[in-house]
Amino acid sequence: MKDISIQLTAASGEPIGRLRTSAFEIINKAEQEARNRNLSKNSALKTVFGEVLAESGFNISDKNLIEAVESLDLLRRGKSIPSLQITVKNIQTKGNGNGINSSKNGKNNTMNAQTTTALQSFFEIEKTYPDENAHSWYKRLKGIDEQKERLLLELEMILFPDLVEKWSRRNHGNQVLKICELQRNRIPLILFQGDVGTGKTALAETIGDALARRAGKNAQVHLLKINTQIRGSGLVGEMSDLIAQAFTQVEMRASSLKGVPILLLMDEADALASSRDTSQMHHEDKAGLNTVLQRLDNLRLTKLPVAVMFITNRPDALDPAVRRRAALNLHFERPNDEARSEIIQSSVPELKLTVKQIEQLIHLTSEKHPKNKKIRFTASDLTDRLLSGAFRRAYKENRAFTANDLLAEAEIIESTPQIGTN
Secondary structure, three states: OOOOOEEEEOOOOOEEEEEOOOHHHHHHHHHHHHHHHOOOHHHHHHHHHHHHHHHHOEEOOHHHHHHHHHHHHHHHOOOOOOOEEEEOOEEOOOOOOOOOOOOOOOOOOOOOHHHHHHEOOOEEEEEEEOOHHHHHHHHHOOOOHHHHHHHHHHHHHHHOHHHHHHHHHHHOOOOOOHHHHHHHOOOOEEEEEEOOOOOHHHHHHHHHHHHHHHHOOOOOEEEEEEOHHHHOOOOOOHHHHHHHHHHHHHHHHHHHOOOOOEEEEEOOHHHOOEOOOOOOOOHHHHHHHHHHHHHHHHHHHHOOOEEEEEEEOOHHHEOHHHHHHOOEEEEEOOOOHHHHHHHHHHHOHHHOOOHHHHHHHHHHOOOOOHHHOOOOOOHHHHHHHHHHHHHHHHHHOOOOOOHHHHHHHHHHOOOOOOOOOO
16 A cells, blocks of 8 residues: 655645655554554554644644544555645744744744654755855855845845835835835746856855845844755646645745745746746646746735745746746856956965966956857856866865966866857
């Protein structure tokens, strides 16, 4: 008999997530419990399932618990059941700093750690800003100052609408302009699009720190990065269900944090939001895209402090409906001569590179050098390949790191091909 997962839904019918503990795992635990404590199988199922839900941070009504136990008992006796969906009565909160809700003294608490581990995780990265590592990395991002400024301003307007209203009252005779409300009603979606290695993901994963510091003392910003599991395994309706669950978890988290902004990041967003004009597009992909669009529209209606950031190397692959919904489109290009010079010099200030050495490095990393096939280096080509390779050379030979190491490495390596080229 095939094992089944246990889906949790809110009283409203919204999917919350799936328990990591499967139905058969609960049944096996219950059978052990029945033997150890001399309980009936039914009583053991009720006890074990109740404990699993309690550990996950959820409550359930007696009626729903009885119905769930009846389904588990059928499965235990070899009967087939299509699915097991449990309606959660409410989420438990705790006042020890680990609960979902904010405490009365105003301190913002993160979501119950037990809940996030007991549920299937849709997020590969969860961060809270300010964060010193993110702060340092953000400052090291060179050649994208315009994108930094535009993104920071847009996120402030999306996530802190009260600041926009204060601006309006201050500059327009205590009046809130109609356009302020229009701005607030936009879908909170930002697109990052451009070639590989141009700083899109690095900026998306560190902008939360700059935003938190800009918002003022004690301000916090949270980042949730969706993982690839959200695409599912190809079962009918699975991807749509997983997308809905992921967005529901984000909305629940935003509600529990009482005004603390959340950045929801999806890398390679074209995998979920590719154009419906593609003839090879599978029905499941179309259904998944429709769910993405619906949940983006829903975020505008909820007015929760959530901003979604979609990253793609293939902007043309995104569905036009996604592009139309974006409040901001950020384009990232490979760094020009000036930007490449800044990246290199800021990374190795101790070498005190001469003007001639810099010019040589700029030429070797440009589209003009034959080895690069008319394609200049990306930012990651410089930091992850050129600089790292040159440093590795000096370390291996147990000698001082010099400008000659940079020049020698730049003579060897080629630029990363653009997406869609050989």
